[in-house]
Structure formats: structure tokens, C-alpha cells
Amino acid sequence: MLSSGARWLSMAPGLQGSRHTMATVISGKKASRLVSERLKEEVGKMRSQFSGFRPRLVVLQVGDRDDSNLYISTKLKAAAEIGIEATHVRLPSTATQDEVLQSIVSVNQNPSVHGLIVQLPLDSVRPVSTELITDSVCPEKDVDGLSCVNAGKLSRGNLSDCFIPCTPNGCMELIRQTGVSVLGKHAVVIGRSRIVGAPMRDLLLWSHATVTSCHSRTADLPAQVGRADILVVGAGRAEMVRGEWLKDGAVVIDCGINHVPDRTTASGKRVVGDVHYASANQRAGFITPVPGGVGPMTVAMLMQGSEKNWRRLGR
Amino acid sequence: MLSSGARWLSMAPGLQGSRHTMATVISGKKASRLVSERLKEEVGKMRSQFSGFRPRLVVLQVGDRDDSNLYISTKLKAAAEIGIEATHVRLPSTATQDEVLQSIVSVNQNPSVHGLIVQLPLDSVRPVSTELITDSVCPEKDVDGLSCVNAGKLSRGNLSDCFIPCTPNGCMELIRQTGVSVLGKHAVVIGRSRIVGAPMRDLLLWSHATVTSCHSRTADLPAQVGRADILVVGAGRAEMVRGEWLKDGAVVIDCGINHVPDRTTASGKRVVGDVHYASANQRAGFITPVPGGVGPMTVAMLMQGSEKNWRRLGR
Structure with a gap:
């Protein structure tokens, strides 16, 4: 077998x-290492082909949960090892829904960012709809596959046309x-x-x-x-x-x-x-x-998920 | 039981x-008749409250398949019995994808139409993507629930916030x-x-x-x-x-x-x-x-699906 x-x-x-x-x-651990090594190689190839190119991710956090901090630091470290520039954007737990949405819109509109990850659960003292927030990430940068557009495509079996x-x-x-x-x-x-x-x-x-x-x-x-x-x-x-x-x-x-x-x-x-x-x-x-x-596989796949974006958008 | x-x-x-x-x-048959009777009553109430109000659906057909013609005539008849004005828009099988999209956009933008049904399968001699067509119906008028936004919401269990x-x-x-x-x-x-x-x-x-x-x-x-x-x-x-x-x-x-x-x-x-x-x-x-x-239930539920739209948008 x-x-x-x-x-x-x-x-x-x-x-x-x-x-x-x-x-x-x-x-x-071993499987994720192989994925990371392959991605690192791909980033290297892209950089040698397109001078100044760098894959970029944003991790958006609301609040300050211990477990989220830990997960985010793992993601940032994994990205760094591969050669992906991951930026940690942190909003206070007092941020309003509109402020969170504004952060997302600005990343959506920034052509140099290839993927946006919203760290869940949102740790907010205000009424913030997780659904609304994850659905406001534009489907093309939703490397976590949490928007309803990507969920719908996956549910129908369009695996090649969505983020998973x-x-x-x-x-x-x-x-x-x-x-x-x-x-x-x-x-x-x-x-x-x-x-x-x-x-x-x-x-x-x-x-x-x-x-x-x-x-x-x-x-x-x-x-x-x-x-x-x-x-x-x-x-x-x-x-x-x-x-x-x-x-x-x-x-x-x-x-x-x-x-x-x-x-x-x-x-x-x-x-x-x-x-x-x-x-x-x-x-x-x-x-x-x-x-x-x-x-460990989860983090590796998150990096891999972003790959098709920087391979496409990076050019 | x-x-x-x-x-x-x-x-x-x-x-x-x-x-x-x-x-x-x-x-x-019997269950659908009960649904239709209730809807007819609701339309009557709406019309007595809002003079000139009429729920409106558009059924868009590409081509001329016999089975589609039959299904559409059943839908039009069911709508008429309830008091819903259903318009049959028929494009020739030679219509291009852009022409089909244009038809959809014009219905999307028409505030007097409460729901848009694209009759499937599309009977076209041109390369037309069914996926692209059904996804271009705006989610708020997609009473058939075929767009990926509605499919995604359903898949996640947001039943109250989507068309089914x-x-x-x-x-x-x-x-x-x-x-x-x-x-x-x-x-x-x-x-x-x-x-x-x-x-x-x-x-x-x-x-x-x-x-x-x-x-x-x-x-x-x-x-x-x-x-x-x-x-x-x-x-x-x-x-x-x-x-x-x-x-x-x-x-x-x-x-x-x-x-x-x-x-x-x-x-x-x-x-x-x-x-x-x-x-x-x-x-x-x-x-x-x-x-x-x-x-028969399918047709009744299609009419019922449009209800929340004309109850909301009709006002």
C-alpha cells in the first residue's frame, strides 16, 4: 500500500x-517539509526570472488571543523560510466592524499582496460578523478559502477554480x-x-x-x-x-x-x-x-495555496 | 407518524x-397546491397594501429544447395562477456568451424584477459557460440558488441568508x-x-x-x-x-x-x-x-423562493 x-x-x-x-x-512534519522545500525552490526560480519579485501575504489579526498569536508566529516563520514576505496586521480588540472591513479593502486593492489570511476566531469586543469579514476578502486573494464564493465552488466540485x-x-x-x-x-x-x-x-x-x-x-x-x-x-x-x-x-x-x-x-x-x-x-x-x-501540514498548505496567486499575479 | x-x-x-x-x-400535487394557494393569498395582500405592486420573475432561455419549453410553460402557468408576472426571455441558440451575459445584467439592474431564473441546460451552439452564466445572476435575484455565492452559504449552513x-x-x-x-x-x-x-x-x-x-x-x-x-x-x-x-x-x-x-x-x-x-x-x-x-413541488418552491424577494424588494 x-x-x-x-x-x-x-x-x-x-x-x-x-x-x-x-x-x-x-x-x-516530514510531508510539510517537502512542500516547503518545493515552494522555496519555486520562489527562487520566480525571483531569478523576475527581478524584484517577492510573494507577499498579509495575516490580519483582530485582538490578542494567545492561541492566535502562536498560530500566526508559526505562519510567519513558515513564510519566511520559503521566501514569502508575510506581514502581520494587527487591529485592537476594540476595532469596529467598519475598521476591520477597511483594512481588508485596502489589502484587496493592493496589487503587490498575493494573499490575505484573516486569523480566526476574531477577538473583538465589538459586534463583528465573522461571516461578513471573511466574505469581504476578495475571492482571488482568499488563500484560506473561507469566502462563500470559494466555499460554493468547492461544494460544486470546481476544485481547480477555487482556494481550498x-x-x-x-x-x-x-x-x-x-x-x-x-x-x-x-x-x-x-x-x-x-x-x-x-x-x-x-x-x-x-x-x-x-x-x-x-x-x-x-x-x-x-x-x-x-x-x-x-x-x-x-x-x-x-x-x-x-x-x-x-x-x-x-x-x-x-x-x-x-x-x-x-x-x-x-x-x-x-x-x-x-x-x-x-x-x-x-x-x-x-x-x-x-x-x-x-x-504542520495546515501551514504548508496555506503557503502552497498562495502559490497559484503569486505565480499568476507576480508576473 | x-x-x-x-x-x-x-x-x-x-x-x-x-x-x-x-x-x-x-x-x-396536493402539497404544491397548498403552497400555491398560500402564495396567491400573499400576493393578494401585498397588492391590496401597495397599489400597483406586482411580483415579477424573468425566465431566461437560450435555444429551444423541447423539455425546457415544457418546464418553462409549467413555470409560467404556476406563476400566473399565483399572480406573479413571469416574463419569458428567449435568446436564440446562436447567442454568444456576451449576449447571454448582457441579458442577465439588464435583468440584474432592473429594480422591478424580483427574480431571475436561467433555464438549464443552455441550448447553445456557441461556447457558453453554464458556470459563468449562473454565477453572473446577482445573488439577490438568484431565486434558483445556482450561483456559487448561494451554494457557498447553503454549504456552510446559512440557510436563512441564501436562496435554496x-x-x-x-x-x-x-x-x-x-x-x-x-x-x-x-x-x-x-x-x-x-x-x-x-x-x-x-x-x-x-x-x-x-x-x-x-x-x-x-x-x-x-x-x-x-x-x-x-x-x-x-x-x-x-x-x-x-x-x-x-x-x-x-x-x-x-x-x-x-x-x-x-x-x-x-x-x-x-x-x-x-x-x-x-x-x-x-x-x-x-x-x-x-x-x-x-x-410539482419543484415549481411551487421556485415560486416560494421568489417570495422573500418580492416581500422585501416590493415595498
Whole structure:
């Protein structure tokens, strides 16, 4: 099942040859590094062809959430490594909706910026509509794929003509790297958010999987999960999916980032996914770890998402 | 399970009391008549409040397909009965894409028109992009819900802020009328078209069903269908779903309109759905007939879709 190029797939140490009892770990770190290296090379080529050229992204933040600060610094660092100039525009949490909109309009109109990322959630003390804000990013610079125009195109299957949200795009890349074909498989997606669940379902569907969307109102989640050849979880609930639920050999992609108390660590907490890793690892064929799975891929795909813009607009 | 108000549900003659062996027939004719009567009353009220007011729709046709002509005449007739002034704009099949776009722009800009329906498929001898055409209808007049802006909003669950394609909207209304609650149920949708399958999935999902999308690449369709509490079929293949596949008591909604040869009829053919009615009727709890099921509801919902526009814009 492993494609020969799947260098980022690795058995847990000491488990070589026992793939039927322990899952192959899909490393997002290694896969994302390959994406970054390729992008860095592309930027280099563009710069040698077009003197003075520089791909430019803007990350717009409202407020000062700790988690957002962390995500943004990761994005800025990833951009810098590739050679993308990423500017962090920060508005205070007291900014009005109109002020946020004005910031967006000015980036929309700036021809030297190739992509605009609005960091969510908006941390504002004023009434600001997230929907209105993300929809005001012009679809051509919406490298995060959060505007309804891009969501509509994706939902219809016009994948080549839209920006795809980076988390599900990263998940697809990780699935692809397992060598398991999606076509005709039964995929189950837990969650229906606009950032993960809904676009994930669309991507799997238009890769010709039969797709079941589950969520908080799903009646018998273990039974639904048990039919999944490919399972993607974006539920936001720590370790909710148990290994016993899984179909033997399933591909398990975990988008969860949850902080749980842990007295054995210096910080008193640790990060876990939406899947109970220890038990799932016994049953799955392939599994993404948390951290080090979907997370790094998300940032890499965000950079890759901007690529078509600077390749087109940069000329 | 029957709600007391479900006047349009009727047993097949002679089958009263045998609902466990024969399905209750969901009549789209009766349900659509109720919708039309309500709309007619609303138009009357609006006209008595605002002298000279008239809801206005434009149906734009390119070319001269027989089936399109038939559908359009049904729409015009339904509009006339309600008191909606529907204008049929017909462009020749030789019209260029620019000419079609110009027609759309002029309707977009005409404040007295409350809705614009582009009859599909476009019957053109020139290269005309259906996507581009439907996306050029301004989202506020896109009562058919075919633009990517409306598709994106629906896909995200913003049902109150978008126009919903009329066929799936009619299906939801028929499901609602059975009295069967959608929440937590397992719904299966066969087909993923932008007109039926994709929006149907979104509507069921945001009514909190667990939804499986099946299509031509689905590996074991009978097994998927067998898990459906609610089944909606928009596959475009005559009688492909067999009664034996169904879960006992399922709600079966058939969007198919297929012409098959029949020597016993004057025309030499007859209309059948995507579901094999005779066998499905033995297993389903509720079933829509073809014709007389989804078809009439589609037209009624198109008229209803325009309602929020003329109620808002008409003032």
C-alpha cells in the first residue's frame, strides 16, 4: 500500500513488519517539509526570472488571543523560510466592524499582496460578523478559502477554480501520501465546520469517495465510524473517537488540537487530538499523530495555496 | 407518524390500514397546491397594501429544447395562477456568451424584477459557460440558488441568508410533511449535482441528519441505501434503486424524471423515476410517485423562493 515516494511514513520504532497490529504513522512534519522545500525552490526560480519579485501575504489579526498569536508566529516563520514576505496586521480588540472591513479593502486593492489570511476566531469586543469579514476578502486573494464564493465552488466540485481551506487540503495530501486510493472508498468525516468538516467532505466527495458527514447529532457514531475506510475527525473533543470503533486498517486523520491536564508535564497540560491515539493505533492502518500530523501540514498548505496567486499575479 | 395536517398523504386505494406492507404515497400535487394557494393569498395582500405592486420573475432561455419549453410553460402557468408576472426571455441558440451575459445584467439592474431564473441546460451552439452564466445572476435575484455565492452559504449552513435550489427545497418540504423528524436520522443522497444532490445533502445535514452522499463511483450502493432512514435519489437513471435495497419503513424521495419505452401508451413511452416504484412501495414507509411527486413541488418552491424577494424588494 505504501507508495515508494512515501518517505514521511514511518513505523513506530521497533514495530517494523507488524503493520497489521500497529498503524503506520503519517508524519505531517516530514510531508510539510517537502512542500516547503518545493515552494522555496519555486520562489527562487520566480525571483531569478523576475527581478524584484517577492510573494507577499498579509495575516490580519483582530485582538490578542494567545492561541492566535502562536498560530500566526508559526505562519510567519513558515513564510519566511520559503521566501514569502508575510506581514502581520494587527487591529485592537476594540476595532469596529467598519475598521476591520477597511483594512481588508485596502489589502484587496493592493496589487503587490498575493494573499490575505484573516486569523480566526476574531477577538473583538465589538459586534463583528465573522461571516461578513471573511466574505469581504476578495475571492482571488482568499488563500484560506473561507469566502462563500470559494466555499460554493468547492461544494460544486470546481476544485481547480477555487482556494481550498488549508486544513482539509493538508488532510487530503496526507491521505494521498499513504498510497490508499480514495476513489470508491467509504469516507467518514466527523464535524461540519466551514474550516474543516464541510470542505473536507467536499474534497473527499470530489475525489470520488462515498462520504458520510457525522456531527454532534449523529445517533450512532461508533457504528458510522466502524464503516469508514478513511476517517477524518474535526470535532474539537479530546480523544472522543476510540480505537475499538475503527474498521481494521482504516486511514485515520486527526484534526483535533485539545489541551488536557497532565501533571507529568512542566506546563501541567499536554496536547491531544480528537482520536484516542493509543487505542486507535492498534486498529488503524495509518494514523496521524497529534501534534506533528495535520497541524504542520495546515501551514504548508496555506503557503502552497498562495502559490497559484503569486505565480499568476507576480508576473 | 402522520401529522394531523398531512392532508396530501394518502394510502393507495384499497390499502388503508396496510401501511406496514405498502408505503404511504406523498403527493407533490396536493402539497404544491397548498403552497400555491398560500402564495396567491400573499400576493393578494401585498397588492391590496401597495397599489400597483406586482411580483415579477424573468425566465431566461437560450435555444429551444423541447423539455425546457415544457418546464418553462409549467413555470409560467404556476406563476400566473399565483399572480406573479413571469416574463419569458428567449435568446436564440446562436447567442454568444456576451449576449447571454448582457441579458442577465439588464435583468440584474432592473429594480422591478424580483427574480431571475436561467433555464438549464443552455441550448447553445456557441461556447457558453453554464458556470459563468449562473454565477453572473446577482445573488439577490438568484431565486434558483445556482450561483456559487448561494451554494457557498447553503454549504456552510446559512440557510436563512441564501436562496435554496428548488428541487431539494421541495424534497425537504415533502419529507417534512410525512411527520418524520430528520434530526439524528441517517439520510442517504444518491447524486451530487449542483441542482439536486449537493444542495439536498446540505439541507439534510443542516437539519441535523447524518448524511451519506453516494454517486456513480460508490462501491456498494445497495448496502448504503439499506442504511437510509431517509433516501433522496437524484441519479438520472431509470428505476435504478430497487425495493429490496431499502430499509423497512424508509422515507423515499424520487427526483428522477426518465422516459422509458412503453408500447401500451399512445406516445410509446412513459415517465418513471430513479426508484423502481412497484418494489419500493412494498418496503418504504413513505414514497413519492413519479410523476406527481417532486416535480410539482419543484415549481411551487421556485415560486416560494421568489417570495422573500418580492416581500422585501416590493415595498
